[in-house]
Amino acid sequence: MFRRREAVPFAFVAEADRFRSNVTPPPRERPSLSEVAGRTLIGLTVVAGLAGSLLFGIPALESGPATGHTQQSEASRSR
Numbered sequence: 764m765f766r767r768r769e770a771v772p773f774a775f776v777a778e779a780d781r782f783r784s785n786v787t788p789p790p791r792e793r794p795s796l797s798e799v800a801g802r803t804l805i806g807l808t809v810v811a812g813l814a815g816s817l818l819f820g821i822p823a824l825e826s827g828p829a830t831g832h833t834q835q836s837e838a839s840r841s842r
Contacts, residue, residue, distance in 0.1 A: 794802075
């Protein structure tokens with residue numbers, strides 16, 4: 764009924780963290796020219812989008828009379 768568990772020496776558990784395999788993984792494949800070009804274009808698109816959002820967003824966030832637009836009501840214009 765009861766399962767008898769095998770005793771595991773503490774030294775074995777401690778050495779498990781430092782275990783290194785002697786099997787080397789295969790070398791990574793170099794990306795093709797089209798993959799490099801695609802990644803570059805995607806990166807440039809993201810950077811251009813961020814720069815464009817800053818270019819159009821900063822003037823919209825400015826407040827004060829420096830914008831050149833003054834609001835006047837119709838009643839004050841007709842007098």
